[in-house]
Amino acid sequence: MLSVHTSPLDQPGTGDAGGMNVYMVELSRELAALGIEVEIFTRATSGTREPVCELAPGVLVRHVDAGPYEGLSKEELPAQLCAFTHGVMQIWAGHHPGYFDVVHSHYWLSGHVGWLASQRWGVPLVHAMHTMAKVKNAALAAGDTPEPAARVIGETQIVRAADRLIANTTEEAAQLVRYYDADPPRTAVVHPGVNLTRFTPGAGRAAARARLGLPREAFVPLFAGRIQPLKAPDILLYAVRELLDADPSLRSRLVVPIVGGPSGSGLARPERMQKLAARLGVADLVRFHPPVGQDALADWYRAANVLVMPSYSESFGLVAAEAQACGTPVVAAAVGGLPVVVRDGVTGFLIEGHDPVHYADALRRFAERPELSEALGGAAALHARRFGWSATATDTLAVYREALAARAPARQRARAWSRGHG
Structure with a gap:
């Protein structure tokens, strides 16, 4: 998983941390419970955190150095994507070939890193928008700042490049088609979840x-x-x-x-x-x-x-x-x-x-x-x-498998070519 602009370890409700952070934490834990090992790459924003942290058994968070730890706004992060991608590739180079099966990027900044990683590693790119510039700009609050054209262009490129897009609702899937000309067969609806152990009526x-x-x-x-x-x-x-x-x-x-x-x-x-x-x-x-x-x-x-x-x-x-x-x-x-x-x-x-x-x-x-x-x-x-997270993980895993199956013929041809020219 890729999350450039915010770490799953950040406190939701602070800075740019919010529902997406909760989404990654809970989804990763549930995927690990299904036997899927997950590594989350995020930009290092503090020198006090270890380069690699275990979020849960089977889930690692890797903090990648890309720009200064503090003082960068989300709008300034596109300039650090090259450095972030370089860090991701360095870590990948330490693994054996074929170590990663799927790249799942969150938010448009991560999508661009995922696009390159997907091509370099020969694996599917699954992307979750979480929010979309065109949708936000169509419903701005009075006095709010519109999302920049660079983001609109970036999101359009990711929609074209992704093997699968994950939308939270059928309405979001329709927005992907309407605003970004997404391919409906490659757009899956997977509802996010709720931690039903933590969020309960309790004692009232x-x-x-x-x-x-x-x-x-x-x-x-x-x-x-x-x-x-x-x-x-x-x-x-x-x-x-x-x-x-x-x-x-x-x-x-x-x-x-x-x-x-x-x-x-x-x-x-x-x-x-x-x-x-x-x-x-x-x-x-x-x-x-x-x-x-x-x-x-x-x-x-x-x-x-x-x-x-x-x-x-x-x-x-x-x-x-x-x-x-x-x-x-x-x-x-x-x-x-x-x-x-x-x-x-x-x-x-x-x-x-x-x-x-x-x-x-x-x-x-x-x-x-x-x-x-x-x-x-x-x-x-x-x-x-x-809306339990276990259902979210099961449905997400199904999307991964569909993306892998669609990629299988190309991967088989690549392996055959490699054997013939090795």
């Missing part, structure tokens, strides 16, 4: 609130994720203001946790959300909390009455799936993969557009009817069980 909301120091009777709408315009945490703050304007009595029992750190274009204005909360007069209700580990994140989900996910674009929506697995309903934008993850009216509510008034209307239903969180939360926990 009261116990989680006690551990987190939250009031037992509070109404708690939660935002969890990276703080950037794409994820739209500001919509939640505007919706809270709408709630209070309609019913000022809610102020006495409203607590609004925002769990996560600035990321992407949000790094340019890291205090934007705090300033917005003050300007809207809700700063006393909002609790900003830095990113937390997965076990602690599960407690935040359990403690909330509802998770709010007003993103402008989501290839899947792991946060929504995790919250539902913990028995917490979701109010989410009807974008990307979220309509797959959230069953409207059953496990939460899907909102068309990003008008805070509509989000406030949905939240008001939970505030006025506490039993609604319990009813929809129970259905949410059941629904989330269909």
